[in-house]
Amino acid sequence: MNSKNQVSNDWGLTSIIALILFGLCAITYLHSPIEIDGVRATIRLTARTSLTLFLLAFMASSLVKLFPSDFTKWILKNRRSFGLSFAFSHLIHAIAIYRLASIDLALFKQLTNIVSYVAGGSCYFVxxxxxxxxxxxxxxxxKPQTWVKIHTFGIWLIWAFFLINFGKRVPHNPMYLIAIAPILMALAIRLIAKRKPNLNQ
Ligand code: HEM
Structure with missing residues (x-):
């Protein structure tokens, strides 16, 4: 079975996740009486929804290899939907960042720096x-080999960016370890799965 046949071409799941994300962000944004708080909460929410969706796509094939079941096979089949939904979630992150810069440029500058523009911008490009x-x-x-190279490079860069972005917040708030744990667990799952012999070969 080639990698293309393993994934679903169904836009249904992507649309459902996009609608849920949109709804959650709308509630988060509108719930706050002060717009700036709603915008910041939306930035944080989308960082977290993006991480969840990204890790599902990131671990999909390793999960099937280590824990074959209908559920892990379903995750793998829908890996593309999770990846595209991650991109949509990050689109909302970008829109909220733009809104933050529009309504309070001083605060935006305080929360960001030149490194975050260059690194974050590069990550958005990827x-x-x-x-x-x-x-x-x-x-x-x-070409399939080129596609695999692009995607392998891209997912590891995004993984590292999540690790750095959540990790740098841990010294100020140890609760961020809750985000670091699944990021490191996903790494472990991929490394263990890579060492496991492929029984289909
Ligand atoms: C130029 C691009 C980007 C800019 C300017 C930016 C800006 C911001 C800002 C201002 C916050 C803090 C919001 C607040 O505390 O009120 C934030 C949070 C965050 N961003 Fe972005 N971001 C960018 C790209 C990215 C990318 C590409 C990722 C991940 C792949 C990412 C992941 C995160 C994470 C993990 C947080 C912390 C969320 C939390 O507190 O739970 N950002 N971003």
Missing amino acids: IIMLAITSLYPVRRLI
Whole structure:
């Protein structure tokens, strides 16, 4: 079975997740009486929804290898939907960041710096590349080896970016270890799965 046949081409799940994300963000934004608080809560919420969706796509094939079941096979089958939903979640992150900069530039500058613009901007470029090359008409134009190289590089860069972005907040608030744990667990799962012999070969 090649990698393309393993994934679902169904936009239904992607649309459902996108609608749920949109609803959650709308509630979060509108719930706060002060707009700036609603915008900041939306930035934080989308960082967390993005992480969840990203890790599902990141671990999908390793989970099937280590814990084969209908559920892990379903995650793998829908890996592309989770990846595209991650990109959508991060689109909302970007819109909320833009809104924050529009309504309180001083606070935006206080929360960010040149490193976050360059690193975050590069990461956004990679997310857009991965999303575009996940669309089948585009994917068909790319050599399979090149596609795998682009996606392997991209997912590890995003993984590292999540680790750094949540990790740098731990000294101020140890509760961020709750986000670090699944990031490191996903790494362990991938490394263990890589060492496990593939019984289908
Ligand atoms: C130029 C691009 C980006 C900018 C300017 C930016 C800006 C921000 C800002 C201002 C916050 C803090 C919000 C607050 O505390 O009120 C934030 C939080 C965060 N961002 Fe972004 N971001 C960018 C890209 C990214 C990317 C690409 C990722 C991950 C792949 C990411 C992950 C996070 C995480 C993990 C948090 C912490 C959320 C939390 O507190 O739970 N950001 N971002």
